Amino acid sequence: DAGITQSPRHKVTETGTPVTLRCHQTENHRYMYWYRQDPGHGLRLIHYSYGVKDTDKGEVSDGYSVSRSKTEDFLLTLESATSSQTSVYFCATGLGNTEAFFGQGTRLTVV
Amino acid sequence: SQQGEEDPQALSIQEGENATMNCSYKTSINNLQWYRQNSGRGLVHLILIRSNEREKHSGRLRVTLDTSKKSSSLLITASRAADTASYFCATYIGGSEKLVFGKGTKLTVNP
Numbered sequence: 001d002a003g004i005t006q007s008p009r010h011k012v013t014e015t016g017t018p019v020t021l022r023c024h025q026t027e028n029h030r031y032m033y034w035y036r037q038d039p040g041h042g043l044r045l046i047h048y049s050y051g052v053k054d055t056d057k058g059e060v061s062d063g064y065s066v067s068r069s070k071t072e073d074f075l076l077t078l079e080s081a082t083s084s085q086t087s088v089y090f091c092a093t094g095l096g097n098t099e100a101f102f103g104q105g106t107r108l109t110v111v
Numbered sequence: 112s113q114q115g116e117e118d119p120q121a122l123s124i125q126e127g128e129n130a131t132m133n134c135s136y137k138t139s140i141n142n143l144q145w146y147r148q149n150s151g152r153g154l155v156h157l158i159l160i161r162s163n164e165r166e167k168h169s170g171r172l173r174v175t176l177d178t179s180k181k182s183s184s185l186l187i188t189a190s191r192a193a194d195t196a197s198y199f200c201a202t203y204i205g206g207s208e209k210l211v212f213g214k215g216t217k218l219t220v221n222p
Contacts, residue, residue, distance in 0.1 A: 004153075031208055042117075042199060042214035043154070050208055058209060090153060096208055097141055100201075102153035 003027050006091050006103040013110055019078040021106050023091030031094045032074040036087040049074055081110045116213050123219040130187040132216040134200030143183050148197045190220045
């Protein structure tokens with residue numbers, strides 16, 4: 001798994017509460033990505049980072065923010081969780097324009 | 112909308128048969144990648160084909176790329192029950208580092 005750790009692995013939260021998911025890598029990869037996976041939609045890119053403090057939006061960024069204060073950590077925050085954000089979230093890392101390495105996923109349920 | 116679209120959405124075959132999955136994409140690419148996901152796990156990179164390549168092999172995998180049709184295919188020969196998984200194609204959107212995925216093909220190989 002290329003030294004990628006997602007935490008927590010499972011979380012249940014209430015609607016309207018803030019939630020932060022963490023992705024930690026030990027590979028010193030420049031690029032980091034957050035995806036959500038839902039039945040019938042495959043993987044959709046939420047945000048990605050191309051360096052410390054450098055991030056950009058993906059396909060489904062509304063309701064999500066990210067931060068990357070150091071190379072190894074990429075945080076995904078749901079400012080006010082909604083039921084539509086119930087999903088499995090995957091973090092990935094890479095060197096750019098080549099293969100990506102994935103974490104094991106975080107299953108988030110918003111009730 | 113998503114960059115890649117796999118076809119078929121689901122495929123069920125017998126052990127020993129070949130499995131072919133197709134992917135279409137929308138923008139220009141530098142390379143196209145295929146990934147595999149076992150149920151409940153993170154994605155694992157299988158193979159990358161560059162835009163100037165037409166065919167690439169890796170073990171029982173054969174990937175073709177037709178940039179004029181913006182399509183790729185993944186062939187798994189002599190399938191095994193252990194090949195049961197979902198398969199995704201992925202591309203970087205038009206020169207950027209945004210790595211986007213299709214919706215995937217769910218392959219079931221029956222013993």
